[in-house]
Every structure is written in structure tokens, then in C-alpha cells.
Amino acid sequence: MALLETRKYSQGSALSGVNPDLASERQTPSFSVEKLTALLDGGEENTRIRRAVVEAIENDPVFSRENQYFQSQNEKYEAAVRKAVHLQKKMHEMGWTENGPEFKYIYSALSGEIAFLLHSVFMRSISMLGSDKQVAKWIPLATQYQLIGCYAQTELGHGTYLQGLETTAVFDVATQEFILNTPKISAIKWWPGDMGRSATHTVVFAQLYVQGKCYGVHPFIVQIRSLWDHSLCPGVTAGDIGPRMNFEHTDNGYLMLQNVRVPRENMLSKFCEVQPDGTYVRQGSQQINYFTMTAVRITLISYEAVIPLMKACTIAIRYSVVRRQSKLKPGEEEAKILDFQTQQEKLLPHVAAAYAFHFINDYLQDLFNRGYEEIQRENFDMLPELHAFSSGFKAMVTQHCASAVKVCLLACGGHGYSLLSGLPSLCTKILASCIYEGENTILFLQTARFLIKCFMAASAGHPVPPSVTYLAAVKPGKCPAKNKLDFLSPDIYTNAYQHAAVRLISSAAAKLQDLIQSGVKKHDAWNECTVQLVQAVKAHCHYLTVKNFVETVERLETKGGIQRIMKHLCDLFALHGIFSNTGAFLHDGYISGAQMDMVTASYLDLLAVIRKDAVPLVDAFDFTDKTLNSALGSYDGQVYQRLYEWAQKSPTNTQMNPAYERYLKPLLHKKLAKL
Template sequence: MALKNNISTKFHDVKPRSPGGAAFLAAERAKCSFDVESLSKFMYTEDWLNRMNQILEILVNEPAFDKRNRYHQSRKDKISTGLQKDKRLVELAKEHNWDEQDIKIVNFLYDQSTPFSLHYGMFIPTLKTQTTEEQKKLFLERALKHEIIGCYAQTELGHGSNVQGLETTATYIPETNEFEVHSPTLTSSKWWIGGLGKAANYAVVMARLITNGKDYGPHPFCVQIRSLKDHTPLRGITVGDIGPKFGFNAVDNGFIMFDHYRVPHIALLAKYSQVKPDSGEYVKPPNAKLSYGTMVYVRANIVMGVRYALAKAATIAVRYSAIRQQFVDAANPKKWNNNVIETPVLDYTMQQYRLLPIIAAAYACFFTGREMYRLYELNQSEIQKGNFGLLADLHASSSGLKSLATTMAVESIEDCRRACGGHGYSMFSGLGQFYQDYLPNVTWEGDNYILTQQTARYLLKTFRNVVAGKAEPSEHNQTINYLAAYLQNSNAKCPASTTSDFLNPELILSAFAFRAARGIAQLAEQLDRHGKSWNSMLVEIRAISNAHCQFMFVRNFFVALQNDVSLSASGNKSLLQILKTLAALFALHIMEKELSEFLLSGYINASQSIMLKQQVIELLGQIRSEAVGLVDAFALPDYYLHSALGRYDGQVYESMTKMAEKEPLNHTQVVDGYDTCIKPFVHKGLRYNFEKDGRTCSKL
């Protein structure tokens, strides 16, 4: 029903005060010292950007990919529209002959997980890496054609991080050459499984393999759970949705219980370990750490994903901060066309301190994510040669980096939301639901606190080997290198004597390496010489993991800038300079935040810490004029951002009001509960006033 007083018309009759957002952003872009498009091409490649723009043109005209109602939908509506999007994506992929990379771009732009997300993100990758050729034909080929829709069922109601503690069993039955999958306890219920609640008809189930009376621990089984004819649960299966969550409500996270459910022998994914038919003899994998490679790849993806998370949050907050005006600076008033205006909040140093390091962190994640991919490929190549020497360091670093990077992302998204002031609390900012949906990253693929223990165990083992002379410096193992350097000079001191000395990459890297090595050495002493328990040292354990991974982040950033051939070209001098400035800000901001650890390490002193703080402020001033250009270089379309505050054209307030028009409460003039909850009180008052003084009152 059309409103008598049309909200849309009222809003469109007036304009924001001048100068508008477009003028502010145009002025900001004019300040930029580097070519934004060149920086975008450096990060993504021109081919990727072209493909993204081509796909974007298709998606914005597809009803199934319409985001306009996203912030108004119920959970049921989110699931329903997610399924429609998933179905249409399959059709579009066939129509346009999209490959796997194109589909990744589609899902990136849509920027919301859906019921099929785990089919692509976990089910198919597991089938690719864990199956025999026969199983690929039976499961993988059908999954790729969407003839079966799958999920990955590992987490249980009672166990998540402790995979070895999973309770679901899969017992081999030699008489029938089957496995009997069973949930022996309530806590063995699979829980939190994305796509399981309503969409999936198959699941990769992690269950304890039991054969000939011996428990061999969790192994993957590909299990049909729903009928392919009518999608009803099969006999022996209890399955459903776990209910609403803090976020991520467009995904049907589910539960499942198995009641002595039989699956064929081929259900055990047998690329690495097998159970021989009839005899039930267990054949163990050639190397127990082979599965680490997949985990490294997944965590490298997560680190690179942090780049997008930080980029999205920073783009919204920086653009809005360049437009949003608050207060007039009496000492240095801002003028526009000779008229005094309020100050854009991005001009305030505190706002710069909150936001500009997040931009730097996004670029740092790009370089570290790229390096993790390179090391993953190198490791895979070495494994094919029978060399597993890189695997332990890579696995440990990827564990700690995943923990540190996702924690950094969650904190930064919230910092960006707060930096947007009151409007940051609106869903229309694009940051509220984004924060909610990103939060699971700190838990899945390894709880962030548990992962730091994996990293710390490796660091301690490596330190002990270096002390014992069992580990030699290596081109591909920076952990050994910085520990060996520390043991050779454990009394080293920072040589900085001026503020600008803290811009020296070698000095910065030495500080990070020394601080990490000192923390590892002190932890080893407490555990090995003073008999402290592991549990009593968990705070220090997390600290050394973070110190090691911060060193890796900083080193990857600086080394990439030094070695990247494309950046050394004469035409890219301005790009290289701004990236060097970002690298310095990223590193020094961490040093300032973690100042107590750097001081306690003994590498820097109190007077140097003052110079460090001064240099951070100076770097903020240098990056301030580049801020909008740096977030523009992330090349994130408005469709992806889905934010009133982060629009490229700066039409913030026009967009806020337009999005408010779609609020369902505004589709009627009078709220549904008026007759029963408001009218009785109001009309009683009108009658009372009429009877009391005889005044004429409005029609009842």
C-alpha cells in the first residue's frame, strides 16, 4: 500500500548540505601521489580486475544476486535467497562457461556465505585431496556437477579444537564389508556443520576408525545422509538446523546423529590410509603429516582473506571519515569556496591513528598471503621428491598466522565501525553484519588460542635443536635463522639515535627477530630448567607465537618490496615509496602497541621508545593525503561493499535515506499494534480531557 505521505518523495526533495560527499572525495583523490589503478593491477593483475568487472555487470542485473533487502531479511529469508543464489550461480556458470576462478569471484562479490558455501569450501577440496581414483568418479565428479551437495562434518557438540577427542565411531564390519557409523553419546552429535541443516545430502564425516577391535583415531568418510529422490533423512540419521547464531545466519549450520548407520567400504576416503576388505587390516599413511599440506593451503587462504576483510572495513571507514564533518577548528578553520566548514574527521590525528594502520595491515596481509601460497607450492613440490623438511615450519607458521591475522581482522572491523560514529551502528554502514559474519574465523580451522600452542611447540623444538647444534641456517627457514642470530649475540642493542633511524627496515626486522627469540629462549628456560608446567605458561606461549608471526608479517612486507621486480621498474617509483611508508607504519605501530615486550627484551630503551612513538605520528601525517587513494586501490565495488557510508561516489546521506525507505516498518503509515497497544491509552486521554474542560477534540 502506498503511503499517504511518501517517504521517498520527502527524502528526494532535499539535498545534503554543500559541499557534498562527492566533492570531498574528489578533493582527496586529487592529493594522491601515486597511480591508483597501477597499484590495483599490481595486487590483482589486470586480467583479474577485468574478469571481476565483467562478472559484476552480470550479477547486478540478476534478481537472485540482489542485495537490496539483505539487511531487512529474516533468517528464513536469508536461507531461501541463498539457495536461489546458489542455484542461479550453477546456471550462470554453464551459460557463461565460467571456470573455478570465475566462480570464486562471484562468491567474493556476493560476500555472504550460503547453504552451498561449504560444498565448495570444504566438501569438494576434501574429495580432491583425500580420494582414490575410484572415489573421485563416485563422489568428486558428482559433486562438481552438483548431483550431490555436500558438507564437512567434523565438529561435535562436545569437541571442536580437540579433533583427537571426537566421539563419533566408524566400525568396520567384515561380514558385510561395511562401516557402521554411530553416535554413542549426546556430545558426539555433529554440530555447527555449515550446509548440513537443510541443503546437504552428503557429508564428509570425521569419525574414529575402529577395525579388528583397535581404534585408529578420526578418519574421513563420505556418507549419504538424505534421499536423492525427496531429500528426506535416511533411516538411522537424525539431522536438522542448530538454530539462530550471533551472525552467519544465511548458512544452515546443522547437527547430525547416527544410529548404527551402515555405509559401504568405499565410503572411507582412502588416498592415504586404507582398510583392506574382508580382513579389516589397517594400512597407515606413508607420512603422518601429509594432511598438513591441505591445512596450510586453507590457512593461507584465510590470511589472504583477512586482506579483503581489512580492506573492506578500511574502505568504508576512510571514505566516510573523509566526508563526515564534525566541529570547526578555531585555530585552523577549514574553508570551502571561502566559506568556513566543519572539519572532516579524517583530519583529526586520533582518527588517523585508528584507521591508517588498518590500511597498512591490509597490504601486509596481501604480501604475507602471497608468500604463504609460494611456500605452499614449494612444499608440495618438495613432498613429491620425498622431502618433508619444509612442512613443519610451514605448518607452524600458518597456524600462528591464521590466529594472529583473524584476531587482527575482528578487532579492526570493530575499530572501523566505531570510527564511523553513530552511523557505524546502523546495518546500512555495511560493518555490523559484516562483523557478525566474520567472527567465526577466529574459531574455525583451529581455535585461535589453541593454534598458538601448535606454533609455540614448534618454536621451542627448533630452539632446542639450534642450541644443540642440530639445526643449520636455511634459506627457507627464517625461524632457525633468527634463533641462531640471537644465540650468537643475545646482548644486542638497537642502534637508533634519531627518529628517522626507525625507518630502517634492517633495524626494524632486527627488533622483531630479537624480541621473538628472547621470548622463546625465556619460555624454554622456564619449562626446561625451572620445571614450569605447560598450562602455567599459556599466556607466554601465546605471546611467543604472536611475536614470531608479527616478525613473519613484517619480514614478508619488507622483503617483497625489496625483491619484487615489477616494483623496481622506473615507472613504479611512487608505488614503491608509498608501500615502503605503509610497511614502516605497519611495523612501528605494532612495536608501539607491543612496546612493553620490546622494552623487556632489552633491545630498545626508554628514550628510543619516545622516538618510535614520534615516528609513528610522522608516518600518519605522510599517509593522510594518500588514504582515500590507498583504499580505492583495493578496487572494491559498491556492490561488494553494500554500504551507505563507503560508496565510491560519496553519496552517503542520500544512500542512508534510500536504504531506510526499504525498512518494512515504513511500508504502512500505522504500526500493526496501534489498535491494541497505543489507541486505548490515547483515546482514554482524549475522552478525559474532553469531559474535564469541554475542549473540542479530534475525531475518535
Template sequence: MALLDATKDTQGFGLTNVNPDLASERLTGSFSVPRLTAVLDGGAERTRLRRAVVDIIESDPVFGRENQYFQNQNERYEAAVRKAVHVRKKMQELGWSEDGPESVYVYRALSGDVAFLLHRVFMRSISMLGSDKQVAKWIPLATEYQLIGSYGQTELGHVGRSATHTVVFAQLYIHGKCYGVHPFIVQIRSLQDHSLCPGITAGDIGPKMNFEHVDNGYLMLKNVRIPRENMLNKFCEVQPDGTYIRHGSQQINYFTMTSVRISLISDEVILPLMKACTIAIRYSVVRRQSKLKPGFLIKCFAAASAGQPVPPSVTYLAAMKPGKCPAKDKLDFLSPDMYTDAYQHAAIRLISSTAAKLQDLIQSGAESHEAWNQCTVQLVQAAKAHCHYITVKNFVETVEKLESTAGIQNIMKHLRDLFALHGIFSNAGIFLHDGYLTGAQMDMVTASYLDLLAIVRKDAVPLVDAFDFTDKSLNSALGAYDGQVYQRLYEWAQKAPTNKQISPAYEKYLKPLLHNKLSKL
């Protein structure tokens, strides 16, 4: 019995024009959707609050997203800054605090399509790693957006066109001695006109998949001096005479980096995955495909079992070898016959067991297409096993035909063995299921697999060099032949049109924000 009102969905919208297949799926639910929503939200009151916040955000035209797929990078970035400024104004008008529950729901409703997300990381870094004096100085300025903060580690992708300050994690040297990574507050742009400070080179890194609205960028510092008190010193400090004092473990400096990665999982991964699941499952219900017909493996298995002729690629289906794998040590699994037989056994077992289940369903009264539909998961698994076996078999046969000079056949044998053992290692359950391989033999597979990784590792670069792609063909700053990754990333980023223009958001949004003129927006 359905526990959901069939005339309304969980958010109260009418279902008059809903696809009947989707509506039918909602009628068969075994649980109360509103109650599960409340559980996921942490209570019915939180659900009510979240929906109220979403209503407010979605009814405001400034936060509209209808045309974002047609916007270029500059337009996406400017829109993200506009939304960030407007969100702050809206929250002030409604009395919502940055650390209140409404704030979480605001950013969820905006789908991350808003600027200054790293400003909060900047503040978190100072709160966690700064002394009481530093927190008292910097946090009020950041809270009131009298500066815009960001976060800079030793890779590109943290500082862009909006930030005026950043927390930089860099090596600390005193009198030539390195004391490891420490956090420093560095001003990178003028608070008067947003121009870059002396010694600072910064800009946007260019197009970013699904992050066009974020001005992730590059930052280079050359002969930049900052006050000594700008080193965040809750856990360590440098005294005026250069004496270094540590108040705790050096690892604490990495805590913010770790917490940033955790927040990325919750903010930038989990919610998009939830949306992706929603889209995929709803679409899968209404998607229509051609009629189901029994398939290029079940028919062949039936024919092979009856002694009838079958295509060459499936003749193995009539050659089931009973018994167990005879391997005695890890070197045995470097024999092509040993692992090819294992793949053949697994493929036959999966195909035959799927065919048996299909036949049982039909004999119990199920229509053939319905029985087929109920076996699709096993059919896919059987098809994968078949393809894997054929690939391993062909790999073995092809390598044997290769020339043996110049070490070519030898490295290809290593790759062949690695591919085969990786498949067994990654799908252990399939090979262990009926006892064809024992646990001890699987340990042998693992040992040989790990040995091969170290062997092939030595030839990894020459192997891809053999593909003979030109740098122009690859068109990758990361994969060029000379390996000058950071130099090329920097050079490419500088060529981006976005870095040859004045920030499109500065005069309209950033300047009034930084100069505290929100009331005029």
C-alpha cells in the same frame, strides 16, 4: 600531483555528485590508483577480466542484494541456494569452468552470499585424501551436483539443510583399538526426496552473525553403517579382514582441516576486511564533528607545571619522579607501589611529550586547531596511559579496603597484580621507551605475569560464578552453569523454527539440481 583523473573514479563512474571532501582526497593521491589495482589483481588483464565478470553478475537481477537486510533466515538461505544454482547455470552458459579465474571473481562479486561453499571443501577433501578409485567415483557426481557435499568435524557448524553427503572426520576403531581421526564419506539424506537417512539427525544451528545465508548445522549419527570403501584411503585403509594399513603420516588427515581454515581467512576474512576498510576510510573523510578544542589532560598539565590547582585525578602530573625503576627480581613487581609508579611515569611522559609537540607546532606558526589535529594520535595514547594509571591506582586502593576473610582479599590482590602486569607486558614499548624499565626488568614482569596466570586460572570459574548470573539471564548455550555445552546446543538448535519446516529451497532448487533438471529452472 594527482595521478588519477579527477572526473572519474577507478571504475569509470562519473564523480558529478561525489562529496567534495572525498573528491579532494582523490586529487591528492601520490600514486596511480589503476596501476595499484592491477598490482593487487596480478596484472591489468586480470583487472579487466574481474571487472567484466563483476559487470555480468551485477547486471543479473537474480544476484541482486538490495533487500537482503530485510530478509529473515529462511529467506536469506533460500536466496543463497537460488544464487548458487543460478551461478552454476550462468557459468555453464558462459563456458566458465569451476577451476578457472572467472570462478574466483564470481564468488568475490557475490560477496560470499551464496550457498554450497562447503561443497567445494567436500570435493577438496576427496581429491586430497581419496584414492584414485574414490576420486573417479565421487568427484564426477559432485561436479555435476548429483549430490551436495558438506564437511563435518567434531564440532557443530558444518552440515545443514542442503547437503546429501558429508565428509565426516571421526575416530576409527578396529576390534576395540583406536587408530585416530580418519575421513569417511557418509550419506545423510535421500537422493530421492531429501529426507534424512536412518540413524541421521541433522539440522540448522540457528541464527549466525553475518552468515544467515549459510545453513551451518548439527549432525548426529546413531548406528549408521557405511561401506568400508567410504573411508577415504589414499593414505590409509582397512582391509576386509580388519587389517589396518597406513601409507603415510597420520597427520595428513588433518591437512584438509588446515586448508579449510586457510581458505576461510582468504575468502571470509580478507575480503570483508577490505570492504570494512573501504567503508570506514570513506566515511571518516565525510564525517563531520564539533570544532576541535584543546582538552580534560593538556590544560591540566600546563596548570600543574605552573603550580596552579588541578583536579585530584591529575595531581600526579606535578609529581614527576626522575630516575629508573628500582626492581631487582620478579617478586618486586608484585608490589603495588612498584607497578603504580611505572604507570605514573609512563602517563606523565606521554602527556608531557605530547604537550611539548603541541606547543612546538603552535610556535612554528600552526593554528591551534591544526596543531591539535596533528597530535591526535599521541593524544589518544596519552589519554589511554592516563586512564590505565588511574585504573591501576584505584584498583590498588579498593583492594586494600576489602575484607580479608574467606580468601576474598587474597584473590583480588592476585587479580589486581595480574591486571597491572598484563598492561605492562602488553605495552612494553611505553615503559621501555625512556629506559625507566630495562629489558631485564621487563623479563621480570613477564615471569611474574606468567606465574599469576597459573594462580588465577585455578579460581577462574569461581570468580565468574560470583557474578551470580542465572542461566536465563545469560541466555547462552555455551555459558550455562552446568557446562553441558553440546547437549544444550543440540537441544536449542532443534527448537529453531527452521528445523520444523521443509527446506524452503528443496522443491524449487535442490530437487531439480540433484535430479539434473537444470534446463527447466
């Protein structure tokens, strides 16, 4: 254990020893922390590989995050580029490859603070949407960084609504080229990472026009900077979009195109192609051009939402057993704030949610892999379900995690507001995830279209995808729970979630049908139902997350105490959802008022049970101190010493005060003369 502890909190600090209040929390866990870490990693071998990657990166001074809270935007950008360039050398040195088992851990080990992240999306777009010939040409160049790619989709005037994009690509049969333009200010590409100062090439999404006819949005490879001197190419205007809430290390950029010509071969053409004579040929659905987005959404659930939530929970839980404030009992010392039920109720449900979302992300990744295999065989049947799932779960998980990280910050009181706590940067990072790769409300409504279609099909006795077969199995009746312990039965609460989801989906579908039958136009009827449709999608996603958590727990081995603690977390996640959304469950009397009191009692009882394992549960996330980069969340719990030590590093404490000579001195000396 001593070696593990040293590895966790070695931070180049003079501090030593673990805070006794934190150490006491680790003495009697009800489960094996190491086994739980291995479960989260998908096996002991994966844990070993991940730790080796983290260690190699953290021991390399080029990747140091020390003093980053004091850096300017330019300094953060330069550091991110330096790390990205050095990473190529590091990967070669360590024998890591893009297809190797280590690769997926690199981003987490670097905490995402590295340039060229959109380069991987550029490559993924070409791999998924490019022809064999295009893949053979562009992927080796991109892999060897003979070019730097990014992904230009979002515009000033349009983001998630891709059909509304205004950038155009007109095919010129005479020259066999596409002419790309951003014809108005709202068409300027805006926000792409790596575009402001770094990228040489980009995948541009534009409306395809052939002989005057529009064929919708398609992807094109466009060179925007010279490979020789990095100057902008003719017809290209690009730059950084200016200060933002986070992502100072990323040169989020803008792009204007004026009659920029690219050869016909630069339209990604695995599924859609313009032939030399101008004939347009397409395989499968137009939606296939958005498939990169589906892949990115599923990836970001883990890296941009679940991992930041795990980090925030780790910081807040550890701080909450070190921070003592007020007295629970007269005459005793001040209590650990995690011993207060209100603090437990703030934080522990979010620890449970972090586990629930980790497991649903595994489920989604598996679904995506199966869908991708089918698409490779040119079977597009799973595309609607994949699109709906990636949209709905991206929206639900990021929204929940953004709210949860804010709670973690507030739960740390005043110190949570210090950048040195690590929480503000997590908060702003996760908040952004609610908007990029699809704004959440629009994504909920895209999933709603899929659910309404499936509900109508199920009602008519037609087959529907496996994930929504429950829509046909409506079980009338009431919740059979007789006492509070009954609500610790997965069948009881899973059926309650299923009932609420079916009720909300069927209710929204009925309202939609009634409006249409009464003569309201379809699009107007849809708009009048959107608030209820969003509620229905949230209920659907929440139900599937609970169901998946239950099924995951059932598959676990009983040894090591893992299944027991996961069952407690699953119960807590489910009951917190009912406790927080009482209206959805009380609405039609499926759960009675008396039963809701039972839910509350069981929920509050669970807080006290899980409280005992709170620190081991976040320790199992296995973040090193350097990864957390938090004065409040370090493994040793030396919070106050570290806050003071880090504050001394602020450049303002060693620089001449620029305001003194100009403002303070005249002000003070004027008063002194009178004295």
C-alpha cells in the same frame, strides 16, 4: 575516470555526483591507483578478469543484494540457495570452470552470501585425501551437483581438538562396512554449513575402530539425505542449529548418527586404508588427515579476514572525509574527522595492516603450493611447517582483523551501528573466523609446539625449516638507532622484531625446561607456560609479516609511486606494532626509553604523510558499491542521502504498526478520556 566512477557507484540510486569532500581527496594521489590495484591482483590481466567477473555477477538481477538487510533468516537462506543454483547456470553461460582463472573471484564478487560453500570443502577433502578411484567416482558427481556435500568435523563437545572427537566408525569385517555412531550428546556434529537443510552427503570425521583397536580420527563419506525426495536417511537426524550472530544465509546444522552403515570404500584412503581383512595401512603422518584444514585455513585468511578488513577500511576512510564534526581552528568550518590525529591513528594503521596481511597471504599460498606438490610425491617433510604456519597466521590475522574491523565500526560513530553501514555484518563475520577452522588460542599453541621444537633443534646446531633459521642467529646488543629517522630504516625495525621474537621464544623455552628439570610433569609444565607461548607465537608471526612486507617493498618497481607509498605503509605497520607493544621491545633494554620516544615521533609523523593518500589507498582495493553494500562507504560519498533513501525501504515503514491497536491505542485513549 568518469566511466570508472560511474561503474563504481551505480547503485540504482537517484543520487548523482561525487561529494566534493571525497572528490578533493582523489585529485592528487602520490601514486597510480590503477597500478596499485594491479599489484594487489597480481597483474593487470588478473585485474581485468576480476572486474569482468564482478561486472557479470553484479549485472545479473538474481545475484542482487538489494534489501538484504531487511530479510529474515528464511529469506536469506532461500536467496543463498537461489544464487548457488543460478551460479551453475551462470558459469556455464560465461564459460567459467572450477579450474579457470575466473573461479577464485566469484566468491568475493558474491560477498560469500551464497549456499553450498562447504560443498567445495567436501570436494577438496576428497581430492586431497581420497584414492584415485574415490576421486574418479565422487568428484564428477559433486562437480555436476548430482549431490550436495558438506564437511562434518566439529561436535557439540569438541572443535579444534580433533583427537577428542567422539563420533565412532567401527569396521564390520563380515559386511565390509563401517558403522557410524554419535554415541552421546557431546558427539553430535554441530555447526557444519549447508548441513541443516541442504546437503545430501558429508565428509564425517570419526574415530576409526578395527577389531576393538582405535586408530584415531579418519574421514568417511556419508549420505545423509535421499537424492530422490531429500528426506533424511535411516539412522540420520539432522537440522538447523538456530539463530546466530551472522551466517543467516547458511544452514549451519547438526547431525546425529545411529548405526549408519557405509561401505568400506567410503573411508577416504589416499594415505590410510582398512583392507578387507581388517588390516590397517598408513602412509606418512596421521596429521595428513587434517590437511584439508590446513588448506581451508590459508584460504580463509584472505576471504574471511583480509577482504573484510579492506572493506571496513574503505567504508571508514571514505566516511571519515565526508563526515565533518568540530572545528580544528576557531572561525573555520567543521573539519573532516580524518584530519584529526586521533582518527588517523584509529584507521591508518589498519589500512597498512590490510596490505601487510595481503602480502603474507601470498607468501603462505606459495608455501602451501610447494608443500602440496611435495605431498603429491609422497614427501611429507613440509607438513609440520605448513600446519604450524597455517595455524599461527590464521590465528594472528583473524584476531588482528577482528579487532581492526571493530575499530572501523566505532570510528564511524553512531552510523557505524546501522546495518546499512555494512560494518556490523563485517564485524560479526570476521569475529566468527577467530573460532572456526580452529579456535585461535589452540592454534597459537599448536604453532608454539613447532617453534619450541625448532628452537631446541637450532640451539643444538641441527637444521631447521627456512622460516625459523633466525632462531639460531641470535644477535645480542642494543638497537643502534640514533634519531627518529633511523626508525624508518627496515633493517632497524626488522631486527627489533626479530630480537623480540627470539627473546620471547627462548624465554618460554627456558621456563619450560626449568619446570621439567625441577620435576614438574611435561603437560603441567606446558600449561604453566601457555600465556608466554602465545605471546611468543604472536611475536614470531608479527616478525615474519614485517619481514615479508619489507622484502615485498624491495622487489617493487619504483615507477608509478607504488614503492614509495608501500614503503610508508610498511614503516607504519612496523612502527605501529612497536608503539602498541612497547613492553616487548623495552623489556630487556634492546630499545631504550629515549628510542621509544623516537619510534612514537616517527610513527605519528607517518600518519600525516599517509593521510594525504588515505582515500586513494582504499580506492585501490577496487570494491564496487554493490560489493561494499554500505550507505557510508559508497564511491560517491553521498552518505546522508543514501542512509535516508535506504531507510525508506524498510518494510516497517509501509506496514501497519502491530503494536498500535493492541497496546498504544488503549494506552493513549485512556489518557484522552481523562483530558
